[in-house]
Amino acid sequence: MIFRKKQKNKNPFYDPSLNARHRSSRIFKRFTLSSLVFSIAFLGFFLFDMITKGVPAFEQAYVKVLVSYNEETIQDPRKAIDRKYRGIISRAWTRDIPSHVRTNPELMNTTQEIWALTDDQVDQYLKGHYYKLKRKDKKLVDELKASGEIELKFNKIFFTNGDSKIPEYAGLKSAVIGSILTLTITMLFAFPIGVMTAIYLEEFADDNKFTQIIEVNINNLAAIPSILFGLLGLAIFINLFGLPRSSPLVGGLTLALMTLPIIIVSSRAALRAVPDSIRQAGYGIGLTKIEVTRDHVLPLAFPGILTGSIIGLAHAMGETAPLIIIGMIAFIPDSPTMVTDAATVMPAQLFTWAGMPERMYVEKTAAGIMVLLTVLISLNTLAIYLRKKLEVKW
Structure with a gap:
């Protein structure tokens, strides 16, 4: 068996460490590229999670109801709305009924069909999120949704209200x-x-x-x-x-x-x-x-x-x-x-x-x-x- 010696590069300018240096450069380049990809992926995940959670907040649930404006309902705003709707309408919106009359005196002694703000649990139910609704209220919401009397509208409250302990009434x-x-x-x-x-x-x-x-x-x-x-x-x-x-x-x-x-x-x-x-x-x-x-x-x-x-x-x-x-x-x-x-x-x-x-x-x-x-x-x-x-x- 004949063994041949590995020929050496006779070029006087040849650097034996050149291949190793090129290999190190490629490894470093891959490392920096992977760091960039990881950073972009993390940023993309953050933006995706934030957008998917935040976009639904720009809509809010409203229900079409008849509201009676008279002396009795001014004293007790809950009586201005039919009893069956009281469990799904926002308490904060109901409390504002007297202020509606003060702002618009022509509403007095009339009955108006109005889109009323719903409770936060109704809103979350319509958006497919976690909710706490009574069975009768859930059934009512399903009926109203089928008839088009409850729907999601642009949430202007988010931009026109200040902070509130009532979630559906809180704004920036x-x-x-x-x-x-x-x-x-x-x-x-x-x-x-x-x-x-x-x-x-x-x-x-x-x-x-x-x-x-x-x-x-x-x-x-x-x-x-x-x-x-x-x-x-x-x-x-x-x-x-x-x-x-x-x-x-x-x-x-x-x-x-x-x-x-x-x-x-x-x-x-x-x-x-x-x-x-x-x-x-x-x-x-x-x-x-x-x-x-x-x-x-x-x-x-x-x-x-x-x-x-x-x-x-x-x-x-x-x-x-x-x-x-x-x-x-x-x-x-x-x-x-x-x-x-x-x-x-x-x-x-x-x-x-x-x-x-x-x-x-x-x-x-x-x-x-x-x-x-x-x-x-x-x-x-x-x-x-x-x-x-x-x-x-x-």
């Missing part, structure tokens, strides 16, 4: 208004202070130990848990200054503390991206440092500053932990009209709904997350659009 309106007021306070304080701080540190401050310590602390503040800002807001704004608890004023100031590091860091990066030639040209024609910064550097850096500020605002809008500490997770059925009124925000409202035992709150929570994600994605899209629209390419 008070939380949305509370979020708007809170974020308005946040940006009124965080944006000017953050931008001016960035301008000072980047354009005017000397490079010494004091400014280095400030920079290190700003970077550290951007990474600490958000709940610590809630404790800071509780200690300063409520305990020290005595501002009203659970108000958009305190919530906005607390979120402003949390957003400041993000705005400062992003604004400094935008200022640093402006070429030094712009500054030197300004100095060459006799402008002062303030004039160069105000009239040339800041306008050119503004797209980046605006983008960072919008992203910081979106980050603040999704926060719950610091607002729980300052009491903005309270039951708020009515919309706040001033920044000192008691209020809640959308993330805190969803957190409250997620802990409620009724099945209807599950779909309302998912629908609220869809609304919140839509707002956050819109803000990020706006930031990207403004950055592309206003940026100056050198």
Whole structure:
């Protein structure tokens, strides 16, 4: 038997480890690709689960009934409806019958055919979810469904009502208004202070130990848990200054503390991206440092500053932990009209709904997350659009 020796590659530039390196590269590429696929699959599962649970909340069950408006039914609204329907109609809707008459006096001493809001258990039964209905009420609902006298309609209550202990009457309106007021306070304080701080540190401050310590602390503040800002807001704004608890004023100031590091860091990066030639040209024609910064550097850096500020605002809008500490997770059925009124925000409202035992709150929570994600994605899209629209390419 003849054994042949394995011939060696006589190329002087041949690297024996080349095959192993190529193999390692292929393995690493597959690993990164599998990580990407896993992330997309997880995101897809999350969106699918949220949409399938949340979409039914945008519809609500209504039943066609005769409602009698007279002195007796104003005193006892339950008597305004036929007895057989009382087990399937919402208690909250029945209690509002007197207010219907006050709003529309012409209804007095008349009988009207109206689409009345049903109980949450009827709603869940029609949607094929878990329900608790008496046998007679279930039979009545089936008969009404067959005759077309009960059906699912667009759930405007979800957008026009505040929070409620009655599931079918709960909505996001008070939380949305509370979020708007809170974020308005946040940006009124965080944006000017953050931008001016960035301008000072980047354009005017000397490079010494004091400014280095400030920079290190700003970077550290951007990474600490958000709940610590809630404790800071509780200690300063409520305990020290005595501002009203659970108000958009305190919530906005607390979120402003949390957003400041993000705005400062992003604004400094935008200022640093402006070429030094712009500054030197300004100095060459006799402008002062303030004039160069105000009239040339800041306008050119503004797209980046605006983008960072919008992203910081979106980050603040999704926060719950610091607002729980300052009491903005309270039951708020009515919309706040001033920044000192008691209020809640959308993330805190969803957190409250997620802990409620009724099945209807599950779909309302998912629908609220869809609304919140839509707002956050819109803000990020706006930031990207403004950055592309206003940026100056050198």
